[in-house]
Amino acid sequence: MGIFSKFSSIFGSAGEHTRDTSPGQLARDRLTVVLMHDRADISPGMMENMKHDIIEVIKKYVDIDEAEIDLALENEEDSVALVANIPIMTVLRRRRQGR
């Protein structure tokens, strides 16, 4: 965070909007997401496909709540990470092979 940010965070709260909903903040949030996808070269469509494939693989092993799966690119310090949050319903007992 540069010195400009510090200044704008000190004075920015005097604005008419709450920080989360102001058009300026909205622009910033949208840009951040768009650029993460641009820089990683992963389109929202690819994310959907990847999410679908990951679900298929994980489903073979565990019972997951598909509706609650959250897969997103997130900023972590200086890098971008693919972060998945996959709620597990019950771990399936695996049948032992050959007995």
Place this chain on the structure above:
Amino acid sequence: MAPRVIVVTSGKGGVGKTTATANIATALAGLGKKVVAIDGDVGLRNLDVIMGLENRIVYTLVDAIDGICRLNQALIRDKRIENLYMIPTAQSKTKDAVTSDQMVKVCDELRSDFDYILIDSPAGIESGFRNAAAGADEALVVTTPEVSAVRDADRIIGLLESMEKSPIRLIVNRIRPHMVRKGDMLGVADVLDILAIDLVGMVPDDETVVTSSNKGEPLTLSGNSIAARAFKNIAARIAGEDVPFMNLDVPSGGGLFGFFKRAFGNGR
């Protein structure tokens, strides 16, 4: 001082590349540097009208490259200020009329005669931009505080980095301080955080930019408006002077006096 070749670019069109090129070139000449501004937008000639030199064109960059004239015959001397020259491009040709190699050769030829060679790049990321940037050492990226412009700036910065231009510095143009203050617009801080490159200047949205382009007189020729000062500051920073940044993000102290009072240095 070694001559410097600087491409002015943006990705997105209409953010003020040509205006920035004309004003910075004029301001650098005002600092006593010998400057040539080249219109790198073959087929969409604009720099000549912004600089008010459209009636002086005899030969163009393309003519010089095609061997119809010598390069110095395509140079137009700005009579209003010493040391300022412009090379117009052709209006009737297409982007392919000038190749990267030819552009490199033109820039290298001009290095022996000038302190600064500024190239106004076309919008976009295709051959027109690549050719315009080919001969440059450094880059100035112009953006406005809008999602689309910043996104394209990010893309162009990536390309400039891969072309090994250095330094690559940012100009944030058309800032509306009162909108930033209200939280209605991206501030310079936001843009810098997101793009993570060095800032060389910020230019507030100013009606004098419109009137100056109507008249064909770059603001930095004689103007003293806020945008004129901003462009002069940019030129001074490019020339290596340590000029404090105007701070356009914080609440107004009222009027022009308050505006300058708010100016602060951040050591960049």
